Amino acid sequence: MRTVIVGAGLIGLTTAQALAERGEEVLVLEAREGVGLETSFANGGMLTPSMPEPWNGPGVFGHLLTSLFNPHAAMKLRLGAVPSLMTWGIGFIRNSSTRRYLSASLNNYRMSCYSIQKTLDISRRLELSYDLSEQGTLCIFKDPGQMEERRILCKYLEDYGLSAEELDAEQVIAREPALGPIRNRLIGGIWLPDDARGDAHLFCRELESVIVAEGGEIRTGTSVSGIATKGGKVCGVEIGNELLEAERVVIAAGSHSPALLATAGQSLAVKPAKGYSITFDGSSLDRLPDVAIGDDALHAVITTFGKRLRVVGTAEFTGFDKSLTKERIDNLFHVLDTVLPEQSAVLDRSQASAWAGLRPMSNDGKPFIGVSAVGGLFVNTGHGALGWTMAMGSANLLADQMCGTVAEIDGKPFDARR
Numbered sequence: 001m002r003t004v005i006v007g008a009g010l011i012g013l014t015t016a017q018a019l020a021e022r023g024e025e026v027l028v029l030e031a032r033e034g035v036g037l038e039t040s041f042a043n044g045g046m047l048t049p050s051m052p053e054p055w056n057g058p059g060v061f062g063h064l065l066t067s068l069f070n071p072h073a074a075m076k077l078r079l080g081a082v083p084s085l086m087t088w089g090i091g092f093i094r095n096s097s098t099r100r101y102l103s104a105s106l107n108n109y110r111m112s113c114y115s116i117q118k119t120l121d122i123s124r125r126l127e128l129s130y131d132l133s134e135q136g137t138l139c140i141f142k143d144p145g146q147m148e149e150r151r152i153l154c155k156y157l158e159d160y161g162l163s164a165e166e167l168d169a170e171q172v173i174a175r176e177p178a179l180g181p182i183r184n185r186l187i188g189g190i191w192l193p194d195d196a197r198g199d200a201h202l203f204c205r206e207l208e209s210v211i212v213a214e215g216g217e218i219r220t221g222t223s224v225s226g227i228a229t230k231g232g233k234v235c236g237v238e239i240g241n242e243l244l245e246a247e248r249v250v251i252a253a254g255s256h257s258p259a260l261l262a263t264a265g266q267s268l269a270v271k272p273a274k275g276y277s278i279t280f281d282g283s284s285l286d287r288l289p290d291v292a293i294g295d296d297a298l299h300a301v302i303t304t305f306g307k308r309l310r311v312v313g314t315a316e317f318t319g320f321d322k323s324l325t326k327e328r329i330d331n332l333f334h335v336l337d338t339v340l341p342e343q344s345a346v347l348d349r350s351q352a353s354a355w356a357g358l359r360p361m362s363n364d365g366k367p368f369i370g371v372s373a374v375g376g377l378f379v380n381t382g383h384g385a386l387g388w389t390m391a392m393g394s395a396n397l398l399a400d401q402m403c404g405t406v407a408e409i410d411g412k413p414f415d416a417r418r
């Protein structure tokens with residue numbers, strides 16, 4: 001039985017690979033001219049089971065309200081986007097209670113641990129090349145309140161297997177000497193050794209070859225306009241006036257998934273949360289950081305992929321607009337100035353590649369994985385800020401569900417019909 005997968009980002013491609021590996025026939029349809037060119041293109045590349053928390057933690061409502069008037073807020077709500085966020089937003093706020101926040105964090109943590117293992121397994125088995133580094137993440141802090149927040153979450157997750165080590169400022173510098181110039185501003189850090197990182201777009205390109213080698217097909221430049229159903233079951237997808245028949249369809253179209261699902265009468269609580277990155281060629285630098293550096297106060301991370309240095313961060317609710325806003329890009333330059341002033345002074349800003357992508361954000365902080373209310377129509381989306389971290393795990397969970405095999409992880413928290 002052929003499965004059509006809509007979307008060739010991290011989620012669609014990992015789904016196709018997991019199905020192909022199980023002997024299933026797969027056809028991936030992608031609107032763009034290549035794979036991984038949307039949100040999976042220049043993201044942070046962090047594989048971080050250590051940071052599984054949804055963004056709608058306790059206090060998010062106040063933060064969003066004040067962000068309306070602050071162009072530099074780490075998470076920013078634009079007034080123009082408010083009408084399109086009403087129903088979704090009520091759920092976003094409702095799910096920000098401490099109990100729901102911790103529950104979502106734990107479910108995402110379990111999925112992320114499973115997923116990173118699957119990612120590392122396939123990378124070793126097939127010798128995939130995407131600048132993978134298994135060094136951990138170093139969270140740095142200048143503010144005791146911020147450090148306490150991260151400490152509380154780490155302590156909670158330690159009971160479920162997270163490794164986290166608290167460091168004083170000297171130990172932070174010993175772990176990452178590139179932070180030496182800001183020693184006096186740091187109060188400490190938390191070292192998260194089990195995280196990894198790698199270039200998500202290169203991974204997509206590698207998976208493309210794997211899927212084709214396993215007998216699958218990927219059609220780029222093909223935009224799906226709707227889902228065709230008959231008698232409560234899916235019967236294919238529409239591409240303009242053409243019907244492409246299929247008994248099973250997986251929607252993995254990122255932030256565009258709700259619009260496609262609506263054509264089959266299905267709704268999904270996913271909205272785009274825009275984020276930015278700037279990438280430098282760091283080959284002229286004497287010293288690049290070995291570890292990924294996270295700064296919770298700035299809601300940002302600095303990562304390296306080989307000789308490339310990337311600064312990533314900020315979230316903006318502004319609909320589907322992907323334009324590069326100067327003040328948001330300036331925020332990232334500010335992160336670089338603040339965290340790595342020596343490198344910042346040397347790097348040529350005019351050579352930085354700036355990028356923006358739309359995180360597909362669910363309103364309860366967890367992805368939607370599984371069958372919809374329409375027979376044969378499956379969903380794999382809503383991974384928000386953790387789509388790279390959770391891609392391989394989500395794909396394997398869905399593939400097991402579709403093939404009727406026992407899944408290695410509990411799928412209930414991610415049920416697409418919740």
Ligand SMILES: Cc1cc2nc3c(=O)[nH]c(=O)nc-3n(C[C@H](O)[C@H](O)[C@H](O)COP(=O)(O)OP(=O)(O)OC[C@H]3O[C@@H](n4cnc5c(N)ncnc54)[C@H](O)[C@@H]3O)c2cc1C
Binds near residue numbers: 008253385
């Ligand atoms: C700034 C930023 C930093 C991030 N950093 C990290 C990180 O460090 N770690 C992490 O785990 N996650 C990170 N993320 C999140 C991660 O990038 C996303 O969760 C992930 O890329 C989502 O993948 P996806 O396949 O669902 O969506 P996409 O990559 O957007 O793929 C969806 C695909 O569907 C296609 N499509 C849409 N509609 C149609 C249609 N009608 N017909 C055919 N094709 C269609 C699109 O063209 C697209 O290629 C970050 C995101 C951003 C924006």
